[in-house]
Amino acid sequence: MASTKTSTDPAVDAWTAILDLVGWGSSGRTPRFPTVAMELDLSPKQLAVLWRLEPGGEGLPMGTIAASLYCDASYMTDMVDRLEQRELTERRPSPGDRRVKLVALTEQGEQLRERALRMLYMPPPGIEALSREEQSTLATLLAKAAAAED
Amino acid sequence: MASTKTSTDPAVDAWTAILDLVGWGSSGRTPRFPTVAMELDLSPKQLAVLWRLEPGGEGLPMGTIAASLYCDASYMTDMVDRLEQRELTERRPSPGDRRVKLVALTEQGEQLRERALRMLYMPPPGIEALSREEQSTLATLLAKAAAAED
DNA sequence: TATTGTTATACTCTATAACTATA
DNA sequence: TATAGTTATAGAGTATAACAATA
16 A cells, blocks of 8 residues: 655655655554554653663763753653653762763663563564565665764 | 664664664654654644645545544644645535545645655665665665565 | 753643534 | 534643752
8 A cells, every 4th residue: 555656766765665664654654653652651752761761871961861852951850750750760960060960760661661672673564574685685774874874 | 873783683673773764763863754844834743634635636534634643533623724724725525425524735735745745755864875776775675565564 | 150950831732522513 | 323523621742931059
């Protein structure tokens, strides 16, 4: 049911197929990211926060996370408040600067993040349907493309 | 800067790279779809509505669009109201059933949609950076994968 | 004085419930 | 009676402005 109008530019065709695969095309596929968030009872942004936090790490400054999510600091406060209420993250003082607070995963947070990533990284059926060799070629080319992004 | 942790499953690697490319990875890339919407002063869902409407077509029933966007009919009413205020779409009676209303693009709507699609389909630099042959291979494999999605 | 984070507030996005018109 | 869309309303999500503490 995917519209298979093909242009003369293979780069456009490749990108169009990607858009389609992730559910942004006109194809009506369900986008993965918001779906996973919903299933875990998180807002998409909350999931994005969890994603950025490294398990076992010392945490990231609130402001840094807010900037990387393109959202306001005040909203960050609110989101972290709610993650904290669910005991998924905790605030820690920053050694160097007593104004900044580091957000770090709790044990529970690490587990939920782990679960989320497993769901996110599960390849869609269309990719599973390719032969192993095709998948390999695809992976190589995509990795090359991803690495070449500015 | 993309995390290049490689698994033993090429399907996972391919999908991970796609997630990264579209800005859903931990890479912090800006997702295309919401960006384009914002630049055109549309909400992402409004853009999705425009995308689904075929230029020159007789229009789609409100309910059909709402279902394909996973949103409530009442919200559809609201969105279409605002699209209509900006003269991007118009409501038409349905020939067969006088309860249903068809949403169709106006001349202005067609133009804005055209502009949006040009922005959306513009391949990211990482794909442009591949050789033409690599792009071709990529496009072929991705089209195959997209077609294989149930 | 400039910066990090918080509080109070308001605005936008989206859903639920009750309603109207048609089937 | 059931269905398509609308209206009224309430709830999430998100920003702006004013503020406290630290630099």
